[in-house]
Amino acid sequence: xxxxxARRNILARIRAAQGRAPETAAGELEAVESYxxxxxRGPRPPLPDDLVACFLERAQQMASTVDTVETLxxxxxxTYRYLHEQGLPVxxxxxxxxxxxxxxEAGITVxxxxxxxxxxVGLTGCYCAVAETGxxxxxxxxxxxxxxxxLPETHIAIVPASRIVGYHEDVFDLVRTERGGELPxxxxxxSGPSRTADIEQSxxxxxxxxxxxxxxxxxxx
Numbered sequence: 444x445x446x447x448x449a450r451r452n453i454l455a456r457i458r459a460a461q462g463r464a465p466e467t468a469a470g471e472l473e474a475v476e477s478y479x480x481x482x483x484r485g486p487r488p489p490l491p492d493d494l495v496a497c498f499l500e501r502a503q504q505m506a507s508t509v510d511t512v513e514t515l516x517x518x519x520x521x522t523y524r525y526l527h528e529q530g531l532p533v534x535x536x537x538x539x540x541x542x543x544x545x546x547x548e549a550g551i552t553v554x555x556x557x558x559x560x561x562x563x564v565g566l567t568g569c570y571c572a573v574a575e576t577g578x579x580x581x582x583x584x585x586x587x588x589x590x591x592x593x594l595p596e597t598h599i600a601i602v603p604a605s606r607i608v609g610y611h612e613d614v615f616d617l618v619r620t621e622r623g624g625e626l627p628x629x630x631x632x633x634s635g636p637s638r639t640a641d642i643e644q645s646x647x648x649x650x651x652x653x654x655x656x657x658x659x660x661x662x663x664x
Contacts, residue, residue, distance in 0.1 A: 482612075482615075482616075484612050487575075487610055487612075488575065490574055490575060490609050490610075494574040494607045494608070494609055495511075495574075495604050495607055495660060495662065497574040497575075498572055498573070498574040498577055498602075498607050498658075498660070499511070499577075499658075499660065500577070501574065501575065501576055501577030502577030502578075502635070502658055503577070504577060505576070505577045505578075505634045505635030506635040506636055506638075506656075507577060507635045507636070507656040507657065507658055508525075508655070508656070508657045508658075509657070509658050509659075509660065510525065510657070510658070510659045510660070511659070511660045511661075511662060512659060512660070512661055512662070513661070513662055513663050514661065514663045514664070515544065515601075515661055515663070515664060516544075516545070517661075518544060518601055518659055518661065519544055519545050519546050519548065519549030519551060520549045521659050522535075522546075522549065522551060522566070522599055522659065523549045523550050523551050525599065525657055525659075526551070526564065526597075529597075529655070531563065531564060531597055532563055532564065533550055533551045533552065534551070534552045534553075534554075534563070534564065535551060535552070535553050535554075535562070535563075535564035535565065535566050535595075535599070536553070536554050536555070536556055536557070536558045536562045536564070536565055536566070536591060536595065537553050537554070537555050537565070537566035537567070537591065538555070538566065538567050538568060538586060538587045538588070538591055539555045539585075539586035539587075540568055540586050540587060541553075541555070541566055541567075541568065541601070542555050553566065557588045557590050557591065558590055558591055558594040558595050559594075560594070562594065562595050563595055563596050563597060564595050564596075564597045564599065565590075565591040565592055565593075565594065565595035565597070565598050565599070565653075566591070566599050566600075566601070567581060567587070567591050567592045567598065567599070567600050567601070568587070568600065568601045568602075568603075569581055569600050569601070569602055569606065570582045570606070570614075570617075570630075571606040571607065571608055571614055571617055572602045572606060572607045572608070572658070573607075573608060573609070573610065573611055573613070573614060573632075574607055574608065574609050574610075575609060575610050575611065576611070576634055577634060577635070578611070578632050578633060578634045579592075579600050579602065579631075579632070579633040579634075579656070579658065580614055580630070580631070580632055580633075581600075581630070581631045581633060582626070582627045582629070582630050582631075583627045583628050583629035583630070583631075584627055589629040589631060592631065592633065592653070593631070593652050593653070594652075595653060596653060596654045596655065597653060597654065597655040597657070598633070598652075598653040598655065598656050598657070599657045599658075599659065600633075600656070600657070600658050600659070601659050601661060602658050602659065602660045602661065603660075603661050603664040604660055604661060604662045604663075604664065605664060607660075611632075633656060635656055636652070636653055636654055636655055636656050637651045637652030637653055637654070
């Protein structure tokens, strides 16, 4: 069913109520395009100079757990330590981009594939992270499947310190600079474990995604 005529009529009535011409003038379109192209930003809260410390603090406030290591080589051992302390299985699925890391030497069995229902732990990297809200930004791709951070009960994300930005707006600045403004099929902003309070206003974790989110920040990259 074609609704374009009805839509034009509705918009024309709205414009008439505003005392404007029924059709959009060329000058109006140019003004809108200019506004969008300028990427204006509203007021933002001040952040400390140390974005890594800020991210760690805000992530914990969002019920994530955090750890820091110096190099990527330290990540497998830190992952094993976390799994062991939490009483979790030392088996995981992971993004294919993590194949070069020494998981077996650290005592973890890792398969580089998309998860199935029985997988309990998912390992991912991240596109970047946001200090303001303790948020992980994950972008899907052939080797970075979105399900790795959504289906398993425990999501462990590797966060390079150099990829921690201040604000959400900075994420889209990176996308414009590095990806020409093109987003993948799925872009997920993850701020702590999945949660809901729909049932009797009681907070329940893991309702629509991971029950645990653990971020390992790598200071040396």
